[in-house]
Amino acid sequence: MGKLKRKLNTRSPASSSIAAEVFGRDGPFPGIIDMYGSVGGVVEHRASLLASRGFLTLALGYFGYDDLPKDFLNLDLEYFEEAVNLLRHHSKVKGPGVGAIGISKGGDLVLSMATFIPHVIAAVSIGGCNANTLGNLHYKNITLSGVGITLDRAKFCESNLIDISEVTNNPKDEENKDCIIPLEKAEGHFLFVVGEDDKNWNTPLFAQQAVERLKENGKNNYEILTYPESGHLLEPAYFPFCYASFHRLVGLPVIWGGQMKPHSIAQIDLWPRIQQFLRKHLEKQSKL
Numbered sequence: 001m002g003k004l005k006r007k008l009n010t011r012s013p014a015s016s017s018i019a020a021e022v023f024g025r026d027g028p029f030p031g032i033i034d035m036y037g038s039v040g041g042v043v044e045h046r047a048s049l050l051a052s053r054g055f056l057t058l059a060l061g062y063f064g065y066d067d068l069p070k071d072f073l074n075l076d077l078e079y080f081e082e083a084v085n086l087l088r089h090h091s092k093v094k095g096p097g098v099g100a101i102g103i104s105k106g107g108d109l110v111l112s113m114a115t116f117i118p119h120v121i122a123a124v125s126i127g128g129c130n131a132n133t134l135g136n137l138h139y140k141n142i143t144l145s146g147v148g149i150t151l152d153r154a155k156f157c158e159s160n161l162i163d164i165s166e167v168t169n170n171p172k173d174e175e176n177k178d179c180i181i182p183l184e185k186a187e188g189h190f191l192f193v194v195g196e197d198d199k200n201w202n203t204p205l206f207a208q209q210a211v212e213r214l215k216e217n218g219k220n221n222y223e224i225l226t227y228p229e230s231g232h233l234l235e236p237a238y239f240p241f242c243y244a245s246f247h248r249l250v251g252l253p254v255i256w257g258g259q260m261k262p263h264s265i266a267q268i269d270l271w272p273r274i275q276q277f278l279r280k281h282l283e284k285q286s287k288l
Contacts, residue, residue, distance in 0.1 A: 017066065017067055017068065018060075018079070018082055018083050018086060019042055019060070019061040019062075019065045019066055019068055020042060020058045020059055020060045020061065020083065021042055021044050021047065021058070021059045022056070022057070022058050022059075022090070023044070023047050023048045023050070023051035023056070023057045023058075023059065024051045024055070024056030024057060024092055025051070025092075026092065027056055027092035027093065027094065028056075028091075028092055028093055028094040029054055029055050029056040029092060029093065029094055030054075030055050030056070030093070030094055030098070030099065030278060030279065030282035030283055031055070031056050031057075031058070031087045031088055031090065031093035031094070031095065031098035031099070031282075032047070032050055032055045032056070032057045032058070032098065032099045032100065032101060032278060033057075033058050033060050033080075033083060033084065033087060033098060033099070033100040033101070033110075033113075033120075034046055034047040034050065034057050034058065034059045034060065034100075034101050034102075035059075035060050035062065035100070035101070035102040035103075035106035035109055035110065036102070036103055036104065036105075036106050037102075037103055037104025037105035037106050037107070038072075038104065038105055038134070038247065038248050038249050039248060040061070040063050040064025040065065040248060041061050041064050041065045042059050042060070042061035042065055043059060043061075044059045045236070045239075046059075046101070046235070046236055047059035049236050050101075050275070053275055055275075055278065056087075056090060056092050056093050058083060058086070058087045060080070060083050062075065062079065062080070062109070063075075064248075071135070072105065072134060072135045073134075073135040073136065073146075074135060074136050074138065075109075075135060075136070075137050075138070076137075076138050076139070077112060077113070077116055077117070077137060077138065077139035078139065078140075080109065080112075080113050080117070081113075081116075081117050081139075084098055084100075084113065084117055084119055084120055085119070088119055094282070094283070094285075095119075095285070096119060096285065097119050097120070097121035097122075097188070097282065097285050098119060098120060098121070098282070099120070099121065099122035099123065099124070099278045099281065099282050100113050100114065100120050100122070100123050100124070101123075101124040101126070101274065101278075102123075102124070102125060102126065102128060103126040103127055103128070103233070103234070104126075104127050104128065104200060104232065105128075105133060105134060106128070107125035107126055107127055107128015107129065108125070108128045108129045108130070108131065108132055108133050108181065109137075110123040110124065110125055110128070111123055111125050111128060111130070111181050111183060111190065111210075112132065112137060112139075112144070112181050114183075114186045114188045114189075114190065115181055115182060115183055115185050115186045116139050116142075116185075118187065120188055121187070121188035121189065121281055121282065121285070122188055122189050122191075122277065122278055122280075122281035122282055123186075123188060123189070123190050123191070124191045124193065124274055124277065124278070125190065125191070125192055125193065126193040126234050127193065127194070127195060127198055127200065127203050127232045127233070127234060128192070128203070128206070129147065129168070129171065129201060129203075129206045130171055130180060130181060130183070130206045130207070130209050130210035130213070131144075131147040131171035131176060131179040131180045131181060131206070132144035132145065132146055132147065132179050132180075132181060133146055133147050133168065133179075134146050134249070143178075144178065144179055144180075144181065145178050145179050146179060147168060147169055147171050147176045147179040148168075148169040148173075148175060148176060148179075149167050149168055149169060150166075150167060150169060151167060153166040153167050154166075154167050157255060160252075160253070161244050161253050161254065161255050162247075162250060162252055162253065162254045162255065163199050163254070163255050164199070164200060164201070164247075164250065164254050164255075165198065165199040165200065165201060165202060165255075165257070166202070167201070168201040168202065170202075170205070171206065171209060172209060180209075180213075183210055183213055183214055183219075184213060184214060184216075184217035184219055186221065187221075188221065188281070189221045189222065189223075189277075189281050190210070190214075190221065190222040190223070191222070191223045191224075191225070191273075191274070191277045192207040192210060192211070192222065192223070192224045192225070193224075193225050193227075193234060193270060193274075194207045194224065194225065194226040194227065195227055195230035195231045195232055195234055195257060195258060195263070195266070196226060196227060196228045196229065196230060197228075197229050197230060197231050197257040197258050197259070198230075198231055198232045198256075198257050198258075199231060199232060199254070199255040199256055199257030200232040200254070200256060200257070201232075203232070204226070207224055207226075210222070211224060223277060225270060225273060227262070227263075227266035227269070227270070228262060229258060229259045229262035229263065230257075230258045230259075230262055230263045230266040231243070231256045231257030231258025231263055232256040232257055232258075233256045233258075234263070234266060234267055234270055235267055236267065236271050237267050237268045237270075237271035237272075238264075238267070238268070239267060241258065241260045241263050241264050242256055243255065243256060243257075243258065243260070244256060
């Protein structure tokens, strides 16, 4: 058996560094890039658990870590493409395509990766948006601006917690048309995961708009899982329910939504379904 964990910090002309942790044993296994949201840094727990289930995973940081940008106001998709290429050329990865899983801001990033990077053939977006959020995303001659926000819609609740679920504007508003990810260009497959009581933003609406766009373009390369009374932070099975915590961007504690029992049951149901989706599309690949 090989090492379960190895730090990866590689430098190249295309980017100052790829900051990541690689988890896996002797393969070859399907390769997965794992990302979180505004927490920043390299988040390892889900990647390590996926590795224990027969994947080779790369937990990727993209801001707030070492010499990476301090924020994500301007991100280059080439950085993520370089991470994809590093992973798919790994000796223990069963290629040629790889998967990506992301939550929150990571959720819209994996949608962009699957749309613009051909070797990302399966993307799991947990509580993500169908538009680019919270800053500009650049790729070659394309820029997706960040969907707008209206801070006046934030609500102060009990114990001085903040409900920001209505702060992010509707991606279909005219001023946001350049923010929407052109999902119909993707050749890979999407899994949209929705907590119906998400208090970070309107995930049910975003997933609905994503599915409508795919259908309008004759695409059926998606699955959607919806969980009633579940919030934003849908983690692996048996992880503690987190109703509220400090939000790095807001600078104050925010509500994530959900009720403890249904949210926890949703996590138990979701965890094997994510693995099944990834295996279905990664284990029986043809040459790309």
